Amino acid sequence: MRHWWKFLGIGLLLFASVAGFWVPLTPALVHVSPDRIAPGSVELTVTGYNTSFSSGTVVKLTNEGQHICASSVSVVDANHLNARFEVPAGLKANLTDVTVDGLTYQGALFTESLGAGISSAVCPEPNPAPTGFTFPNRSILYESIRNLHFHVPMWFTMIALMGISVFQSIKVLGSNSLDQDLTAEMAVRIGLVFCVLGLITGALWARATWGAFWTNDVKLNGAAVTGLIYVAYLVLRGSVQEAHKRARLSAIYNIFAFILLVLFLFVVPRLNAIDSLHPGNGGNSGFNDLDLDNRLRMIFYPAVLGWILLGCWMYDLRVRAARLAKALDR
Secondary structure, three states: OOOHHHHHHHHHHHHHHHHHHHOOEOOEEEEEEOOEEOOEEEEEEEEEEOOOOOOOOOEEEEEOOEEEEOOEEEEEEOOEEEEEEEEOOOEOOOEEEEEEOOEEEEEEEEEOOEOOOOOOOOOOOOOOOOOOOOEOOOOOOHHHHHHHHHHHHHHHHHHHHHHHHHHHHHHHHHHOOHHHHHHHHHHHHHHHHHHHHHHHHHHHHHHHHOOOOOOOOHHHHHHHHHHHHHHHHHHHHHHOOOHHHHHHHHHHHHHHHHHHHHHHHHHHHHOOOOOOOOOOOOOOOOHHHHOOOHHHHHHHHHHHHHHHHHHHHHHHHHHHHHHHHHHHHO
16 A cells, blocks of 8 residues: 555544543642641542542541541532531641542641640541543643644654755755756645644643733744744745756755754754743753653654655645646756
């Protein structure tokens, strides 16, 4: 089968798209109110996400390994409950964790009236945690973590296509082939499609996590400048009429454009002196270090390969259409 890689790409994209939207997030505690406790009677309101609070739910506070059991628990619905505690004086640590049926919100409560410690209580056994394949539930990211399977592969695909383009441009300088110049141009055109898609999905993700569609982030600005550099490549091609001269000038420009792509997307954002909100840039921990676990990898890597194969398929169709149009013009 000559076109096996096309069917593979379609299958991987279907798998990644369905799983990316369908797999639920891991249950988690997302909010506790009020955010501080002092000795005495305290009532806490706990908000969960994808949780299953029910009668028999066990709630406790943990401070330096010492436990305080809830004196009463009132379940409002599957994601909300109220719990009352009699908090003794003398807790050791400044921050206290809240645990509900095995789900823990670390450092949820600022603790007042510290001391040498208390007598730890023995709380009832919690309800069993739900099982099944889920995505990690991360603070700030929440449901937007699914965009990992769409936003990041767009940039991988763009880079792959720009890599194909610069490879063809290098061959143009050695052969002066107009056909290779044509393939270099088509790769840039399809690569710019994925560049735009990467900017759009990135803006949506930024709005969900950073509160704005666009921030003064070095990687965002670098991605936009990279897109403009390749738009200028197409403008350059349109300004030179003689075919062989256009091919050689465009090839030289394309090589420098790819070098700038690497600098703007991979080198400059990773400098420690640069401020960046992106994971793995500006001295930040990488997404791979904190959030990309094996559950996400099972969908992320097929998505990357699927989008790259789709991009290559689009590139192949565009080259064939351009060659046909060129042949008909003769």
